[in-house]
Amino acid sequence: MGLIMKKEFDYDYALDIAIKCIKKAGEILKGFRGSHLKVWRKTGFDIVSEADISAQKEIIKHLKKYFPDHLFLSEELEVTSEAMRRFRWIIDPLDGTINYVSGLPLFSISIALQDEGKTILGVIFDPISDELYTSIKGRGSFVNGKKIKVSDTSDLGESVLAFMLTSHYTKELVNEVIGHINKLAVSCRGLRLYVSQALELAYIASGRLDGTFCVKSRGFSAAAGALVVREAGGRVTDLSGREFDNHSRSLIATNALLHDKIVRILSEI
16 A cells, blocks of 8 residues: 655645735724723633634634635634644734733734644734734744844843733732742843733744743644744743643743743742
8 A cells, every 4th residue: 555645735825825814803903993892801800802803703714715624723712622633723813902902002913823733834913013923834934024033142131031921820820920030030131021922922033032931821822923933043942941832831932042041040949
């Protein structure tokens, strides 16, 4: 019996479709800004808005049109029963909902495509700055078509880092974050809080930030950003230093030069 070869998949075509979808979603988010949004409570004080739902529906509707046999996972619509399907799209229609609802311009949209659990395509869009970050595995990362790379900062004292602290964290997680902040604040030039992980990862890929950490990060939700960082020369692991994947529950992303130092500091008791 001969070998059964996989049908070649056109990643460039998939990227073009993803870009169209993410830009349409960006228009939806910009259209809702300034309006009286319907907002629902999720876990803790976390929220979801009608803008999240509308953007999600738009993305999935158009992706399904071109890729009807693929699986779709989203921040607001997680599906687990068909997780073994070869291709799956991972979507966060509005990363930074609290910022968005509050009128703050720090939010983004992210879309990733995985082939048998490995991320091979990532797109992040900042509708406010109109910056589109794209990456296909093995081909580098780009913003609006221009190739980008991580910073060359090797001295932690000259670094600017971000961290995640959000409303669905338990008291224990909040205390864990504060403990890490205390250690990093005396070691780096500055700490920043954006609460849009995809945006932070895009900033690391483009050299604006040198690193970030998150004590509660679902692997699939940072899939696009992790690829964009890696393809720009950075490194992404969990807090223990294991390579970040779909099963990871924490995240450290850096320009690679600072990675081991930050892992070591955060692991200190």
